[in-house]
Amino acid sequence: AQTVTQSQPEMSVQEAETVTLSCTYDTSESDYYLFWYKQPPSRQMILVIRQEAYKQQNATENRFSVNFQKAAKSFSLKISDSQLGDAAMYFCAYRSTGNQFYFGTGTSLTVIP
Amino acid sequence: GAGVSQSPSNKVTEKGKDVELRCDPISGHTALYWYRQSLGQGLEFLIYFQGNSAPDKSGLPSDRFSAERTGGSVSTLTIQRTQQEDSAVYLCASSLGLSNNEQFFGPGTRLTVL
Numbered sequence: 735a736q737t738v739t740q741s742q743p744e745m746s747v748q749e750a751e752t753v754t755l756s757c758t759y760d761t762s763e764s765d766y767y768l769f770w771y772k773q774p775p776s777r778q779m780i781l782v783i784r785q786e787a788y789k790q791q792n793a794t795e796n797r798f799s800v801n802f803q804k805a806a807k808s809f810s811l812k813i814s815d816s817q818l819g820d821a822a823m824y825f826c827a828y829r830s831t832g833n834q835f836y837f838g839t840g841t842s843l844t845v846i847p
Numbered sequence: 848g849a850g851v852s853q854s855p856s857n858k859v860t861e862k863g864k865d866v867e868l869r870c871d872p873i874s875g876h877t878a879l880y881w882y883r884q885s886l887g888q889g890l891e892f893l894i895y896f897q898g899n900s901a902p903d904k905s906g907l908p909s910d911r912f913s914a915e916r917t918g919g920s921v922s923t924l925t926i927q928r929t930q931q932e933d934s935a936v937y938l939c940a941s942s943l944g945l946s947n948n949e950q951f952f953g954p955g956t957r958l959t960v961l
Contacts, residue, residue, distance in 0.1 A: 776954070777955050778952060781949055784949070825889055833897075834903070835882075837892070
């Protein structure tokens with residue numbers, strides 16, 4: 735079975751600085767998708783960024799980018815120029831070829847003004 | 848509607864009672880997913896529907912849990928004989944199709960079993 739591990743329960747970053755959230759996963763599949771979701775206190779999950787495993791190029795969405803290391807099964811999220819609105823729980827997720835999703839336990843990000 | 852809606856937003860029930868949670872996906876979305884989020888935990892995948900069909904029900908925690916979807920739209924998650932460990936936030940999400948990876952989540956139903 736696939737597992738997703740987020741080893742940082744909590745992280746903090748100074749406003750305007752850069753922070754990297756870690757995620758590793760375990761799988762025997764070769765074709766899959768990876769995601770980062772943001773869950774603010776409102777509880778609404780929001781997709782931040784996604785990466786197809788067959789693509790070598792790292793995905794980027796404005797201030798958010800990933801470092802996808804397929805061989806190492808690592809998928810970290812970098813947030814540049816952090817803003818107060820970035821404060822939330824961030825979840826790493828894996829989608830299997832069987833359309834099942836596996837989520838990590840989350841990293842709580844605090845942005846310090 | 849504009850987004851995925853879930854009802855009720857909060858549900859308090861007594862142990863042993865049955866509960867029904869409802870999810871209204873975005874219009875036109877054929878894929879629908881149910882998750883459970885326990886306090887301080889990530890999301891636990893429960894089941895997904897493609898249309899009205901749920902190909903794999905192995906993610907449901909026990910036989911007290913069941914889900915159905917009718918008309919390719921509304922879905923209900925039913926928990927029979929609720930237990931205290933069922934207390935969690937139940938999230939629903941929908942996407943255009945299985946090949947489209949962007950899931951849109953609802954606000955969730957917070958279930959408390961006393």
